[in-house]
Amino acid sequence: MVKVELKGLIREFDDGSKIGPIDLQVQDGELLTLLGPSGSGKTTTLRMVAGFIEDVGGSLLFNGRNMVNVEPRERKIGMVFQSVALFPNMTVFENISFGPDMVGWSREKTIDRVEELADLLGIHHLLLRRISEVSGGEAQRVALARALATNPELLLLDEPLSALDLQLRERLQTEIRRIQRKLKITTIYVTHSQDEAFAISDRVAILDNGLVVQVGTPEQLYDSPANEFVARFLGSGNVVSGRITDISEGRLLVEANNNLFEIPGDGEINSQITFSVKPEDVLISDGTSSGWAEAELVAITPQVGSFKITLDFNGTPIIALTYDEELVKRMRVNGEKTITFAFKPESIIILRG
Numbered sequence: 001m002v003k004v005e006l007k008g009l010i011r012e013f014d015d016g017s018k019i020g021p022i023d024l025q026v027q028d029g030e031l032l033t034l035l036g037p038s039g040s041g042k043t044t045t046l047r048m049v050a051g052f053i054e055d056v057g058g059s060l061l062f063n064g065r066n067m068v069n070v071e072p073r074e075r076k077i078g079m080v081f082q083s084v085a086l087f088p089n090m091t092v093f094e095n096i097s098f099g100p101d102m103v104g105w106s107r108e109k110t111i112d113r114v115e116e117l118a119d120l121l122g123i124h125h126l127l128l129r130r131i132s133e134v135s136g137g138e139a140q141r142v143a144l145a146r147a148l149a150t151n152p153e154l155l156l157l158d159e160p161l162s163a164l165d166l167q168l169r170e171r172l173q174t175e176i177r178r179i180q181r182k183l184k185i186t187t188i189y190v191t192h193s194q195d196e197a198f199a200i201s202d203r204v205a206i207l208d209n210g211l212v213v214q215v216g217t218p219e220q221l222y223d224s225p226a227n228e229f230v231a232r233f234l235g236s237g238n239v240v241s242g243r244i245t246d247i248s249e250g251r252l253l254v255e256a257n258n259n260l261f262e263i264p265g266d267g268e269i270n271s272q273i274t275f276s277v278k279p280e281d282v283l284i285s286d287g288t289s290s291g292w293a294e295a296e297l298v299a300i301t302p303q304v305g306s307f308k309i310t311l312d313f314n315g316t317p318i319i320a321l322t323y324d325e326e327l328v329k330r331m332r333v334n335g336e337k338t339i340t341f342a343f344k345p346e347s348i349i350i351l352r353g
């Protein structure tokens with residue numbers, strides 16, 4: 001298959017805005033996801049890799065060969081577009097065999113390939129139906145089969161599941177992952193859903209405003225967001241801003257919302273600092289403890305195996321997770337409004353940039 005490298009890949013638009021420069025590597029057989037909010041440049045980046053955008057700067061290497069000036073059809077790419085672009089009046093079979101027909105495969109070879117993919121995707125019974133007679137989820141499978149039909153070396157998927165309900169989306173995520181692993185096909189997947197990205201990817205690249213701001217495994221991103229944008233976008237951490245009031249022996253004293261927090265790290269006295277704390281690293285209590293901060297209880301949401309506690313810390317939302325059923329019961333019975341909380345100091349992540 002293929003190893004893909006984007007080196008300073010960039011497209012500048014007439015209005016002066018641009019997507020890139022983007023530096024990114026996708027290993028042979030890897031599933032890498034581009035994750036970012038609407039307008040961050042995911043589709044544009046994918047289309048630059050596919051060759052559908054002209055006047056692209058920088059370089060794009062497939063196994064070391066620069067592809068920027070290579071025609072899209074010679075890039076050996078299978079693509080599923082953001083809006084499913086199947087031919088509604090053609091049958092499922094005709095849609096999947098479209099690519100093989102275009103490149104002149106024999107009838108026999110084409111039929112074998114369509115049947116193989118139809119089996120892999122569980123759509124064999126639909127082959128003779130028209131696209132207008134299949135469901136949205138089935139159409140997505142057909143789009144995937146069509147993208148895979150000519151044995152591409154690189155698969156590009158642009159929000160292939162966004163139109164489906166949650167249950168079907170989760171099922172197809174698992175399917176896509178299974179098929180991608182089985183075929184060992186290098187894949188770039190685009191989504192704006194963190195859950196989806198984390199569920200199916202080897203690694204995730206986070207885009208903000210046309211630039212890659214962080215690349216890593218889901219675990220790395222969750223544990224160590226590189227900056228405030230990533231922490232907020234992933235929603236994995238509480239983000240708090242304050243001012244450094246004292247420094248001693250690798251510990252900072254930070255004033256935030258009229259409370260003091262001790263944070264391991266270094267910085268400059270009187271400078272502003274933003275940090276992130278994951279919900280599982282927020283300690284809560286219905287009593288008072290010295291050094292703990294106070295916040296208003298906003299909501300208690302039961303989850304599988306835990307409770308999500310939403311607090312209002314002088315205007316800053318704080319989410320805590322607790323497994324302490326007794327504590328939650330007491331808070332409910334006493335109609336507790338004010339809760340005290342603390343951050344596990346060693347779990348605080350200082351965000352820069």
Ligand SMILES: Nc1ncnc2c1ncn2[C@@H]1O[C@H](COP(=O)(O)OP(=O)(O)OP(=O)(O)O)[C@@H](O)[C@H]1O
Pocket residue numbers: 013014015017019036037038039040041042043044045082192
């Ligand atoms: N041809 C163009 N001329 C000017 N601006 C463009 C052009 N194509 C894309 N853009 C801009 O580039 C930005 C990124 O667009 P893109 O479609 O890549 O975003 P996206 O991350 O895929 O968003 P979504 O999640 O909504 O699909 C947008 O602000 C868009 O308006």
Ligand SMILES: [Mg+2]
Pocket residue numbers: 042043044082
């Ligand atoms: Mg898009």
